[in-house]
Amino acid sequence: MTTCRVTSLTIFAKQRGRAGPPTVLFEDTSSGAPAMRTPGYNMAGPANEMQGDPAGNNLFTDPMANAAMMYGSSLANTGKDMVNKEFSRFVSVNKLKYFFAVDTRYVLKKLMILLFPYTHQDWEVRYHRDTPLTPRQDVNAPDLYIPTMAFITYILLTGMALGIQQRFSPEVLGLCASTALVWIIIEVLVMLLSLYLLTVHSDLSTFDLIAYSGYKYVGMIFTVLCGLLFGSDGYYVALAWSSCALMFFIVRSLKMKILPSISHDTMGTGPSNKPQFRLYITVATAVFQPIIIYWLTSHLVR
Amino acid sequence: MAFTLYSLIQAAVLCVNAVAVLHEERFLSKIGWGVDQSVGGFGDEPGVKAQMMNLVRSVRTVMRVPLIAVNSVCIVLLLLFG
Numbered sequence: 001m002t003t004c005r006v007t008s009l010t011i012f013a014k015q016r017g018r019a020g021p022p023t024v025l026f027e028d029t030s031s032g033a034p035a036m037r038t039p040g041y042n043m044a045g046p047a048n049e050m051q052g053d054p055a056g057n058n059l060f061t062d063p064m065a066n067a068a069m070m071y072g073s074s075l076a077n078t079g080k081d082m083v084n085k086e087f088s089r090f091v092s093v094n095k096l097k098y099f100f101a102v103d104t105r106y107v108l109k110k111l112m113i114l115l116f117p118y119t120h121q122d123w124e125v126r127y128h129r130d131t132p133l134t135p136r137q138d139v140n141a142p143d144l145y146i147p148t149m150a151f152i153t154y155i156l157l158t159g160m161a162l163g164i165q166q167r168f169s170p171e172v173l174g175l176c177a178s179t180a181l182v183w184i185i186i187e188v189l190v191m192l193l194s195l196y197l198l199t200v201h202s203d204l205s206t207f208d209l210i211a212y213s214g215y216k217y218v219g220m221i222f223t224v225l226c227g228l229l230f231g232s233d234g235y236y237v238a239l240a241w242s243s244c245a246l247m248f249f250i251v252r253s254l255k256m257k258i259l260p261s262i263s264h265d266t267m268g269t270g271p272s273n274k275p276q277f278r279l280y281i282t283v284a285t286a287v288f289q290p291i292i293i294y295w296l297t298s299h300l301v302r
Numbered sequence: 303m304a305f306t307l308y309s310l311i312q313a314a315v316l317c318v319n320a321v322a323v324l325h326e327e328r329f330l331s332k333i334g335w336g337v338d339q340s341v342g343g344f345g346d347e348p349g350v351k352a353q354m355m356n357l358v359r360s361v362r363t364v365m366r367v368p369l370i371a372v373n374s375v376c377i378v379l380l381l382l383f384g
Contacts, residue, residue, distance in 0.1 A: 175304050182305040197353045 099144035099207055101134040109139050110146055114218045115242065117249045123256055140253070144207065147214020151180065154217045157224050161300040164228065180217075183292060187213045191285065195258075198277045202258050212250065216289050219246045220297055227301035235301040243290035250286040258282055315372055321361045322369055330358070 087093065113120050126138045135143040158176045162168040188209045195202065219242035227235030258278050330336050335355050 175306065178307045179305045182307065182310045185310065196357070197350050199353060 095205070095207060096144070098132075098134055099142070099211065101136050102143050102145045103136050106135050106139060106143070107146060110135075110143070111218060113139070114146075114215055114249060115222060115245055117245055117252065120252075123252045125256065142208050142211035142253075144211050144214070147211055147217060150217035150221060151214060154180065154220055154224070157221060158300060161224060161228060165300075180296060183296065184210065184213055187288065187292070191281075194281050198281070200258055200278055200281070204254075204257050208257075212253065212285075215249070216246055216293060219243070219289070220293050223293060224297050224300055227297070232301060235297075239290070239294060239297075243293060246289045246293075247286040250289060251282055254282045254285060312376075315369075315376060318361065318365055318369060319373065321358055322365055324358060324362070326359075326362075330355075 084093075123140055125140045126133050132138070133141055135141045135145075155173060155177045159168060159173050162172055188206065191209050191213070192206065195204065222242050223235060223238045226238030230237075258281060324330055326336065335351070335358070337355065337359060
């Protein structure tokens with residue numbers, strides 16, 4: 001409270017000098033009706049009040065703190081608006097919010113599907129009047145929460161695994177993080193390039209691709225954990241298991257998104273056999289996952 | 303293979319430079335990748351080659367000026383910091 005007083009004193013020192021003789025600049029309702037002053041009061045009001053009656057009926061017992069808080073929050077609001085405006089020029093925040101609208105039930109089900117996708121029946125992403133449903137309502141929708149958390153967990157696990165092998169130093173964490181990030185970027189760029197070159201008109205946006213290529217980190221975490229707990233045999237068993245599960249998951253999910261436009265594509269056959277190439281893309285993406293999992297985790301488990 | 307973000311940026315700049323120096327008349331037309339050779343019929347899906355030629359041409363058009371700036375910055379940084 002004292003710091004509030006100090007800051008508010010410095011802020012209102014000027015007004016204090018101005019309002020030498022206590023002139024009431026607005027209607028003083030302190031004796032009559034209680035509480036709610038209008039938020040848009042001017043700054044001289046509280047200065048007057050400070051000399052005059054002790055605050056009776058504001059929201060806070062200290063009018064200076066109240067005024068200072070209002071001033072500070074208006075400053076923060078303008079700052080926040082400016083940052084939001086600049087940020088939303090590059091990344092559409094609404095689309096990003098869609099990917100983080102998850103809840104616990106969705107996360108648990110999705111993790112189960114990622115590690116054991118063989119019993120999941122319905123892989124269609126459900127729509128609601130042309131907009132895809134949020135992950136909260138549809139377990140097949142891609143999200144960015146799980147990949148982000150899995151990525152961070154993977155980096156921490158790498159640090160721990162390297163520490164167990166006495167090879168840890170803080171630079172290694174940064175190096176590992178940027179390596180994994182670079183691999184994600186490379187994979188997303190290659191996917192985007194191949195989807196563009198083969199004129200596949202799918203509704204896979206960039207964020208969807210980031211989400212799907214981030215799901216492999218769940219498999220990586222599982223593999224590294226098994227490798228740490230059960231030694232090198234456990235590592236290879238877990239690697240095989242999570243590779244198969246991840247390949248199945250990727251093929252089933254991307255098949256729904258990339259391949260269905262075959263049936264709508266009646267424009268005549270182009271020079272390239274399109275259904276074949278789309279299948280190649282899906283299978284190549286799926287095969288790339290185990291390779292990268294092995295590449296990024298094998299040095300952790302000896 | 304340990305990548306830093308800086309090596310990614312370097313690789314990206316080098317690749318974009320490589321695409322941007324492909325000259326239209328002197329090179330691409332000679333090997334059948336010129337702009338005039340990419341006309342497919344309307345209502346026909348452009349093939350892989352047409353898409354690639356479009357991509358090369360658009361990269362050249364868009365990235366000419368920013369590449370000048372980025373290359374200058376890279377050259378200065380490399381001279382100063384090795």
